[in-house]
Amino acid sequence: MPIRPNGLARAAVRFRPAAFAGTFVALLMTVAIVSACGILLESGLRATLPPTRYATAPVVVAADQEIRMRVGRGEGSYEVTAAVPEHARVDAALLDALAPLGRAVPDVVFPVRDAAGATHEASGWGATAFTGTKLGAGRAPGTGEVVLGGAPTGQDRVTLETPAGKREFRVVGRTDDPGVRFSDADARTLSGHPDTLDAIALLPTAPTGPGATGPAATASDERLAASARAAVAGRAEVLTGADRAVDPQLAGARELLTALGGSFGGTATLVAVFTAAGTVALSVGQRSREYALLRAVGATPRQIRRTVATEALLVAPAAGVLGCLPGFALASWWFGALQDKGAVPEAVELSVSWIPLVGAAGIGLLTALVSGWAAARKPARIRPGQALAAAAVERVRPGWIRTPLGVLALAGGAACGGLAATGSGPDAANAALGVVMLFMLAVALLGPLIARACAAVLGLPLRLGDASAALAAANSRAHARRLASAITPIVLAMAFSSTLVFLHTSEERATREQQTSGLLADHVVTAPPADIGSRALPAGVTAAVPVTRTSVLAELGSGPDRWLQGASAQAVTGPGAALARVQDLDVREGGLDALRPGTVAVDRNLADSAHAGLGDRLPLRLPDGTATNPEIVALYTRGLGFAEVTLSAADLTGHMTSSAPTELLVRGDSPALAELGPVTDRRGWTAAQGTDRQVNAWANTVMASVLGGFAAVAAVNTLVMTVLDRRRELRMLRLVGSTRRQVLRMIRWEALLITGAGVTLGSAIAFATLFPMTRALTGAPPHIPPLLYGSFVAAALLLGLAATTLPARNALRSPGP
Numbered sequence: 001m002p003i004r005p006n007g008l009a010r011a012a013v014r015f016r017p018a019a020f021a022g023t024f025v026a027l028l029m030t031v032a033i034v035s036a037c038g039i040l041l042e043s044g045l046r047a048t049l050p051p052t053r054y055a056t057a058p059v060v061v062a063a064d065q066e067i068r069m070r071v072g073r074g075e076g077s078y079e080v081t082a083a084v085p086e087h088a089r090v091d092a093a094l095l096d097a098l099a100p101l102g103r104a105v106p107d108v109v110f111p112v113r114d115a116a117g118a119t120h121e122a123s124g125w126g127a128t129a130f131t132g133t134k135l136g137a138g139r140a141p142g143t144g145e146v147v148l149g150g151a152p153t154g155q156d157r158v159t160l161e162t163p164a165g166k167r168e169f170r171v172v173g174r175t176d177d178p179g180v181r182f183s184d185a186d187a188r189t190l191s192g193h194p195d196t197l198d199a200i201a202l203l204p205t206a207p208t209g210p211g212a213t214g215p216a217a218t219a220s221d222e223r224l225a226a227s228a229r230a231a232v233a234g235r236a237e238v239l240t241g242a243d244r245a246v247d248p249q250l251a252g253a254r255e256l257l258t259a260l261g262g263s264f265g266g267t268a269t270l271v272a273v274f275t276a277a278g279t280v281a282l283s284v285g286q287r288s289r290e291y292a293l294l295r296a297v298g299a300t301p302r303q304i305r306r307t308v309a310t311e312a313l314l315v316a317p318a319a320g321v322l323g324c325l326p327g328f329a330l331a332s333w334w335f336g337a338l339q340d341k342g343a344v345p346e347a348v349e350l351s352v353s354w355i356p357l358v359g360a361a362g363i364g365l366l367t368a369l370v371s372g373w374a375a376a377r378k379p380a381r382i383r384p385g386q387a388l389a390a391a392a393v394e395r396v397r398p399g400w401i402r403t404p405l406g407v408l409a410l411a412g413g414a415a416c417g418g419l420a421a422t423g424s425g426p427d428a429a430n431a432a433l434g435v436v437m438l439f440m441l442a443v444a445l446l447g448p449l450i451a452r453a454c455a456a457v458l459g460l461p462l463r464l465g466d467a468s469a470a471l472a473a474a475n476s477r478a479h480a481r482r483l484a485s486a487i488t489p490i491v492l493a494m495a496f497s498s499t500l501v502f503l504h505t506s507e508e509r510a511t512r513e514q515q516t517s518g519l520l521a522d523h524v525v526t527a528p529p530a531d532i533g534s535r536a537l538p539a540g541v542t543a544a545v546p547v548t549r550t551s552v553l554a555e556l557g558s559g560p561d562r563w564l565q566g567a568s569a570q571a572v573t574g575p576g577a578a579l580a581r582v583q584d585l586d587v588r589e590g591g592l593d594a595l596r597p598g599t600v601a602v603d604r605n606l607a608d609s610a611h612a613g614l615g616d617r618l619p620l621r622l623p624d625g626t627a628t629n630p631e632i633v634a635l636y637t638r639g640l641g642f643a644e645v646t647l648s649a650a651d652l653t654g655h656m657t658s659s660a661p662t663e664l665l666v667r668g669d670s671p672a673l674a675e676l677g678p679v680t681d682r683r684g685w686t687a688a689q690g691t692d693r694q695v696n697a698w699a700n701t702v703m704a705s706v707l708g709g710f711a712a713v714a715a716v717n718t719l720v721m722t723v724l725d726r727r728r729e730l731r732m733l734r735l736v737g738s739t740r741r742q743v744l745r746m747i748r749w750e751a752l753l754i755t756g757a758g759v760t761l762g763s764a765i766a767f768a769t770l771f772p773m774t775r776a777l778t779g780a781p782p783h784i785p786p787l788l789y790g791s792f793v794a795a796a797l798l799l800g801l802a803a804t805t806l807p808a809r810n811a812l813r814s815p816g817p
Helices: 007-015 017-046 094-101 125-131 184-190 221-232 248-286 288-296 301-340 354-381 384-392 402-422 425-445 447-458 467-478 480-518 576-582 604-609 671-675 682-692 694-725 727-735 740-778 786-813
Strands: 059-062 066-071 078-083 103-107 109-113 119-124 135-138 145-149 157-162 165-175 180-182 199-203 237-239 523-526 541-558 561-572 587-590 599-603 631-636 645-648 663-668 679-681
Touching: 017 248, 017 301, 017 354, 017 694, 059 221, 066 541, 066 561, 078 248, 078 561, 094 103, 094 199, 094 221, 103 119, 103 125, 103 184, 109 184, 119 125, 119 184, 125 180, 125 184, 125 199, 145 157, 180 184, 221 237, 248 301, 248 354, 248 425, 248 480, 248 694, 288 301, 301 354, 301 694, 402 425, 402 740, 425 447, 425 480, 425 740, 447 467, 447 480, 447 740, 467 740, 480 682, 480 694, 480 740, 480 786, 523 682, 541 576, 541 604, 561 576, 576 645, 576 663, 599 604, 604 631, 679 682, 694 740, 694 786, 727 740, 727 786, 740 786
Parallel strands: 119 180, 145 165, 561 645, 599 631
Antiparallel strands: 059 199, 059 237, 066 078, 103 199, 109 119, 109 157, 135 165, 145 180, 157 165, 523 663, 523 679, 541 561, 541 663, 587 631, 599 645
16 A cells, blocks of 8 residues: 555654654755765766867777776676776877878877977877967978967077977977977877877868769768778777867776765765664654554554654655755865866866756655664554553663674674785775774664673763762663664764774875885986986986886786776886885895886785786786786885886887976986976975875865764764653653753763764774775884874764753753653
8 A cells, every 4th residue: 555644744743843853864964975976976977078179070080098808707707997097099000091081180299398498288280170270470390390389489490308309490380379380290200109199080071162072072970980980990989079078087087986976975875874774763763652652542553654654755855855955065066176186177067967866865765764664663563552661661682683684794894804904905905994894884783782882881980980970871771772873873983084084194104104215316306308318427426217107007806806907107217226226115026127128016015916926927008008018027015105016118118198207316416407307305305295195185084074074963963862852851850859960960971971982983993994904005004193083082072072961951941841
């Protein structure tokens, strides 16, 4: 029979709105969290960029900016993807295959530096056919010539530093648009990768007259694209419409947004649903006397269940509608902050449709219905004659469903802790994540038993105190279910916030220590000349090693369980032995003197994740996605501070937009260093690296704030609900002679017991997660700043005291019964 609103439910909501306020707040916050994560997930899935550069080119042929790898066996196989670290390029030979279809324009974009050290974007003159750039003066460039953008400088010749080396060019023209433009042939040569192109713009050949014929002159854009697909035969992607925005950053933005909305969103949704379900169950349990009275006067179990369900139908939709508003605000702020940090391109828009909003509201409604139904099972099934007696005291016997499930979750968390303690690398980190999730599930399921144990242990000193303290201990032990409802959100807030924040502080400290101990260079020159490796050392300099910093993809795992993971990389110009003079990577196996083209030195954690050792081959994808399989010649431990992969700069030639060194590590001192670029010392270099990591720190802080903030609001909400439900009890204590001060002192002692238990359990779960995780990631125990941890504890205590004392004061102001 369909559920219909009945008079009991409407009357309860109408005449006792305070009883449903806590449920409403919990559901509203749940919908807000779920809808925000859903909006970010949808934005990641639908993220697009306008084809700014190729707006007038109907068809663009480019490489796939994602690496795809098939893993698994048989019907269980699946595809894993990862964004190309820098930019994937197409084979220049495709120009010949596309030429019969229309005008195939090669496009390469790369940086060049002038004599003043300023960096400009360079490309071939042929690209002006689709970019719209016009000559302001002069003519198009030929071999050895260049057209400069911007205001005229009066120069006839200009020296530019290109990826192919420093060259002198004759200036033959000017454009109003900024940039440097070479002939197409020169641009391909100077880019450093003459055999590959960033993209090929395919333009239809314009008819030469009324009788002109031919497929390129008359075909539509769709037919031209179809012809191009047949011509490239799967060797590249043929893009039209919005897909023409060939931007590697778009793939990274999609991956980031989908990870936030999917992975973090899944965790946040589980936390929100568990918390909301506990609040709804608490609200239903607080009205057990009402249901007992209804059963005593003849209400059937079905009527009780319908009443609870109807109450959920009356409260949840309103919470769902209003919860979408803060959810949209949170998603908008988060998305805008990611754009400000440069993690998401400015042109990407926040996608908002009805799907995440309706889905979030549906999750809130389903949570209210299921948790309400579960909480109403006992008062609905009890015999009418026993209903009032059963409602007068709290049930002591543990539930036969929750208890076994809680024990299993506790055992699973302990098993994951053992795996994390004995494992290494991502395997240990993943097992550690299972620890926090399973232990939190165990706390939620075994809440009454855990609360009774906490009341017995933490209440022991209270029983030795004054009357208010002894009464607080007795109340806590007698009402374990009420205590569990209040403890669980505090445990959630403490466990998740501590795990996220202290994981970052541990990684930050380990990174800083590795950089401080491992950097042997006295000075670091940033953005040195591209030919610095072939220059003679200045007087006073004993060693100088050019290093190019980039990133690669490593194939990790083994057998059917494999995946692609980004890894920081540094390419060394010159022999690997020279690097040891300016950088101590703490090599444990092999040696850097064996580093040469075709070999690689790897951080030990990364090698363990790939199940590879000294002498094995490590499958890598270079910055442009090219597959390589170098031999491991050294294993070191300071990859967190410097780079997880160290290889020869020769291996990156032609695989980067610019393979020029990003740093010059120098031993010794010389005034001539200032002529090579900006110079800093060890401390300045380490501080600069810390600035680059601020985005990760910000991301961790935001995630901790979202989860911790939600759990904190839920904890305050639950505490207020429990105190307001005890108004009759508090007034009764006043009637039997307790002073107002004694009652408030009892409430404060109970708040301290609750928050103390929550902080203790949450800290224990966080530490059980952090120790194996940080050992796997950094090789060191977690770094927990005392002041930061103390602020977490103080915040929990203050929230607990405020959430109980204020409503208790208000309750005691009202006249007693």
